[in-house]
Amino acid sequence: MTNHKNKVFVYIAFLLAVVMIATGCSLNNAPGQPIATPMDLSVDTMIIGYSEHFTTLNPFFADTTTNVDMDIVNLTQVFLMDVDDFVQTQTKYSNSVATIELITVPSIPTEIPRETATPETTTEVTPGESQEATPEATLSESPEATPEATPEATPGATLPQRYEGKTVYRITLKEDLFTAEGKKLDIDDLIFNMYVMCDISYDGQYLFGTLPITGFDEYRYGYNQEIYTKYSQVVSNIVTVDPETEDLGPYAELFTEEQFDSFWKVDFEVACRTYMNRIVDHINSDRTDDTNLLSGIPLAMYRCGLAYVTEDGTLMDVCQREYDMDVELPGEEDFIACMKAQYGYDLNGLENMYEEISFTNIFTEEFAIRQARQNGEITDTNNSITGINKLGTYTMELILDSYSVIDWLYFVFPIMPMEYYGNEQMYDFEKGSFGFSKGDISQIRKCDKYPLGAGPYKYEQTADGMIRLTDNLFYTGDKAFEVKTILMYLNSAESEKYTNPVSGIIDGTYDVCMAFEGQEGYDSLIETDTLGVRAATGYKLVFSKERIMAESMPVVLSDYTTWLRHITNVKMK
Known part of the structure; x- marks a missing residue:
């Protein structure tokens, strides 16, 4: 269907935020007001220096290439799935947010190479049935037939084979998820997020809407792929003819x-x-x-x-x-x-x-x-996606038309509260209404004043080029965080205190910074008595030993997505 221009597969999440508007983006006790008490640089406060400014505070549209955007999302949101936990062979996944189960999968023909397998060779099965080629059966009985035995899903490589056939995921949210305002999240919030990402006007970088969800084309376009292909060919022929032509001649055929x-x-x-x-x-x-x-x-x-x-x-x-x-x-x-x-x-x-x-x-x-x-081939009755089914207050099923081992990665997105980003008065699952006007997410796009989510930290204010995040008292996940307040100094003309991250970490202005290849002072960062440097691909994470206990610094940094988990658990002096 519609081509997504220059969309890059997103492995980590983005950022959540909000603007005060008539429908949605408005709550009581909105953050962002001046803080009367002075900032306390105590043992539970960490200062991070950044080399850029955020682009937007709306996670639906955040820039994945901007570290500030990604960090704010990771700190203020909960994710349906964590990308670090992705395993191609899994049939069940669980974290502090949800449990996702692969209930039904098509048969995977192990005798046919992945790159040449055809839809005709697959059949629909469910876990527990006596079938030789299901991932469920092969995981326990035939290791060589598991998805793991096929080529890995490497970025830049050809995507793994899709196998035609009904695929069902059952998603159950935990019942103790609360936003920083104390509002409980349930399955309606998750469904709202899914419909936003599936909307024809959505142009953010989450790719959930590119999954082969049953009924997706009929909902989004009002027709299926076959009808679209037929008329797109007609368009291809029409545009070859001068619009001012009066006699179509041979083109009439x-x-x-x-x-x-x-x-x-x-x-x-x-x-x-x-x-x-x-x-x-x-x-x-x-x-x-x-x-x-x-x-x-x-x-x-x-x-x-x-x-x-x-x-x-x-x-x-x-x-x-x-x-x-x-x-x-x-x-x-x-x-x-x-x-x-x-x-x-x-x-x-x-x-x-x-x-x-x-x-x-x-x-x-x-x-x-x-x-x-x-021509009577479509109607206006496709108000919902048949593959998104609500089963209960905290449970739903997602039905796909085909299966791939990398489908789990499409579940890596934050669950944003409909109360804030959408309009609860416009949500009625049975009537095909999902918290906003179909085809128009302009009001959701305007929600970029401050981030609201159910993550471990709560946004308090942006002032003088600095963002202040504090401990979310309603957060029910891992509460082992030693750091209770995070001050994020941004590269902004508004900031009087901002300094280059590398210079700031050396002179003691910052407790932590990320230094990237090519950045001023990057090559000079080495282990010293005052700095702790942890290297990863393309960047270095630098700690101030004056403020952070050396024994609590992370030893290995595999990729960017894990560093926030490490720094929130370091111990401050």
């Missing part, structure tokens, strides 16, 4: 005149507006722009090359219309007019206008939906 007119006169126009809206939504969630333009349409026009800022500080668009930003701003119709003036029917130009969103996918979807609906 490939598509009808009605389809030709519908595409250029209706679907193309709708696609342009949808494209604009998605660009604006995406840009509004991006905090990296350094211009003085307001967010929304003016900034979107600037980013797309449809307008530029003059020396006088006004905005000039490609239609030569000038806007005094203090008096007048361009609107939707101005954006559309400039887009048409700049590109007309140049589909390649429109596709490249904003690389993060595919215009080709949008106009293909618009055409396919309209044609399929006109």
